[in-house]
Amino acid sequence: xxxxxxxPALADLDLHPGQSLALxxxxxxxxxxxxxxxxxxxxxxxxxxxxQFIEPLLQQALQQRGDVTLVxxxxxxxxxxxxxxxxxxxxRSAGRVIGIEARAELVQRAQALAQRLGxxxxxxxxxxxxxxxxxxxxxxxxxLVTALxxxxxxxxxxxxxxxxxxxxxxxxxxxxxxxxxxxxRRHKSLQGAQPSGAPAHETxxxxxxxxxxxxxxxxxxPAPLSALWQRPLHTREFGSHITNxxxxxxxxxxxxxxxxxELVGWEHSMKNELxxxxxxxxxxxxxxxxxxxxLHTLGLxxxxxxxxxxxxxx
Ligand SMILES: C[S@@+](CC[C@H](N)C(=O)[O-])C[C@H]1O[C@@H](n2cnc3c(N)ncnc32)[C@H](O)[C@@H]1O
Numbered sequence: 001x002x003x004x005x006x007x008p009a010l011a012d013l014d015l016h017p018g019q020s021l022a023l024x025x026x027x028x029x030x031x032x033x034x035x036x037x038x039x040x041x042x043x044x045x046x047x048x049x050x051x052q053f054i055e056p057l058l059q060q061a062l063q064q065r066g067d068v069t070l071v072x073x074x075x076x077x078x079x080x081x082x083x084x085x086x087x088x089x090x091x092r093s094a095g096r097v098i099g100i101e102a103r104a105e106l107v108q109r110a111q112a113l114a115q116r117l118g119x120x121x122x123x124x125x126x127x128x129x130x131x132x133x134x135x136x137x138x139x140x141x142x143x144l145v146t147a148l149x150x151x152x153x154x155x156x157x158x159x160x161x162x163x164x165x166x167x168x169x170x171x172x173x174x175x176x177x178x179x180x181x182x183x184x185r186r187h188k189s190l191q192g193a194q195p196s197g198a199p200a201h202e203t204x205x206x207x208x209x210x211x212x213x214x215x216x217x218x219x220x221x222p223a224p225l226s227a228l229w230q231r232p233l234h235t236r237e238f239g240s241h242i243t244n245x246x247x248x249x250x251x252x253x254x255x256x257x258x259x260x261x262e263l264v265g266w267e268h269s270m271k272n273e274l275x276x277x278x279x280x281x282x283x284x285x286x287x288x289x290x291x292x293x294x295l296h297t298l299g300l301x302x303x304x305x306x307x308x309x310x311x312x313x314x
Contacts, residue, residue, distance in 0.1 A: 013036065013041075013044065014048075016048070016087050018087075019083075019086065019087060020086050021034070023082060023083070023086050023117065024044075026113055026116075026117070027077065027079055027082060027083075027113075028040070029043065029044055029079070042264075043079060045264055046148075046173075046263060046264055047079050047080050047083050048083075049263060049264055050080060050146075050148070050171070050173075050263070050274075051080075051083065051084060051087060051088070053171060053274075053276060054070070054084065054144065054146070054171065055084075055087070055088050057143070057144055057168075057169050058070065058084075058088060058089075058095060058143070058144065061143040061144075061168070062092070062094065062095060066094060067094045067095060068094070068095040068096075068143045068144075069095075069096055069097075069098065069140060069141075069142045069143055069144075070084070070095075070096070070097045070098070070142065070143065070144045070145075070146065071098045071100065071132075071138070071140075071142040071144070071145050071146070071161070071165075071167075072097065072098065072099045072100065072145075072146045072147070072148070073100050073129045073132065073145065073146065073147040073150050073154060073157070073158040073161065074100070074101065074102070074129060074147055074148070074149070074150030074151065074154045074155075074158070075099030075100060075101045075106075075110070075124070076101060076106060076149075077106060077109070077110065078099045078101075078106075078110045078122075078124070080146065080148060081097040081099045081110075081122060082110075082113070082114075082117075082119070082122070084097060085097055085114075085119045085121070085122055086119075089119075089121060090119065094121075095121060096121040096122070096123060097121070097122050097123070098122075098123045098124070098125060098137075098138070098142075099122070099123070099124045099125070100124075100125045100127055100129060100132050100138070101124065101125075101126065101127075102126070102127065102128045102129075103126075104126040107124045107125070107126040108126075110122075110124045111124050123137070125137050125138060128154075128157075129147070129150065129154045129157035129158050129161060130157050132157075132161050133160070133161055133164055140165070141165050141166060141167070142162075142165055142167045143167065143168050143169060144167060144168065144169040144170070144171065145158060145161060145162035145165070145167040145169070145170050145171070146158075146170075146171045146172070147159075147171075147172050147173070147174075148172075148173045149173055149174075149175045149271060150174075150175055151175050151176075152175065152176065152177050152178055152179070153177060153179055153306075154175075155172055155174045155175065155177065155247070156177070156179075156247070156306060156307075158170075158172065159172070159247060159250060159251065163250075163251075163254050166279070167279070168278065168279050169276070169277065169278055169279070170251065170256065170275075170276075170277040171274070171275070171276050171277075172247070172274070172275040172276075172277075173263055173271065173272075173273065173274055173275075174240075174243070174244055174247070174271065174273060174275065175271055176236075176240060176271065177239070177240060177243045178236075178239070179239075179243070179303070179306070180239040180240075180242050180243045180246070180300070180303065181229075181235050181236050181238070181239025181240070182239075183239075183300050183302055183303055184229045184235055184238065184239050184242075184298070184299075184300070185229075185235055186302075187226070187298070187299035187300060188226050188229065188230070188235075223299070225297065225298065226299075242294075242298065244260070244273055244275065245294070246291060246294065246295070246303070246306075246307045247275065247307070248260065248275060248277075249287050249288075249290055249291035249294065249307070250291060250307045250308065251275075251277040252284055252287035253283060253284055253285075253287040253288035253291055253308065254279075254283050254284075255279055255280060255281045255282050255283050255284060256277035256278060256279050256280065257277065257278050257280045258275065258276070258277045259275075259276045259277075260273060260274070260275050260276075261273075261274050261276070262274065283311070288308055291307060291308045292304065292308055295307070295308070
């Protein structure tokens with residue numbers, strides 16, 4: 001059984017009035033003695049910050065239609081879902097949180113905890129984000145879709161889910177994404193920026209901090225833009241940056257207004273971008289056109305299926 005932490009240990013946590021300390025102990029954010037380590041402090045701060053965005057959206061849905069559904073992709077231990085339920089849903093008779101997580105053991109643990117706490121309107125589905133679209137338990141229209149630090153392309157699959165289900169709101173904290181960087185590397189080698197015969201990711205000039213050698217005679221010169229992702233670190237970071245730009249355009253193309261901010265100060269996490277999207281109208285052909293032009297300019301048409309599939313394919 002969780003024990004009651006001493007008040008001095010909690011003084012600097014800025015907890016919400018009525019926030020359950022027992023829950024924080026169950027989630028191992030607080031120790032039994034009420035202490036908190038740096039990682040947990042960071043997690044708590046992130047979740048609290050996100051709840052400030054999420055709760056007004058849920059409140060709005062509850063007022064408008066008397067119910068609200070949040071689907072959290074790549075939920076992990078469901079810190080967000082549990083704290084949201086504790087703070088916002090527990091005292092109400094409507095509203096539910098559904099956590100989707102690929103690791104079955106995390107789902108089982110979360111289910112057991114929700115049952116122990118009596119959080120009856122928390123549900124968990126053991127599935128990948130990709131599988132979620134075809135899952136019978138998820139044939140619903142969520143008000144809000146979240147994906148926080150969902151690995152690699154799981155964020156993109158969460159966007160696809162939100163678009164297919166016409167979610168009113170989407171809230172994303174992307175994790176690293178390798179797909180665009182890999183396509184940039186392939187594009188670079190196709191353009192002749194690599195010495196012939198060397199794999200794109202292993203060439204000497206990529207690891208040395210020097211300009212790439214001139215392409216051998218007869219091969220096309222690399223496009224000037226490719227200097228932006230000439231070196232491995234730049235390719236990764238540029239790929240990550242472009243990925244989020246493409247995600248925003250994709251959401252805009254589907255009629256969402258998109259805001260991008262920092263989640264918390266940089267000292268708390270390197271992956272710190274928060275994308276908040278709200279459905280405001282019909283699909284925007286202009287945004288889709290910009291997305292396609294960007295893919296073309298960067299030599300990434302192979303990613304059209306990911307970010308701008310033909311309208312009838314979404
Ligand atoms: C870094 S953790 C983040 C967990 C939680 N969202 C949070 O912010 O605390 C990423 C989680 O996403 C899950 N995950 C990764 N890829 C997934 C996918 N394709 N479908 C569902 N879950 C996935 C992992 O198993 C892991 O639990």
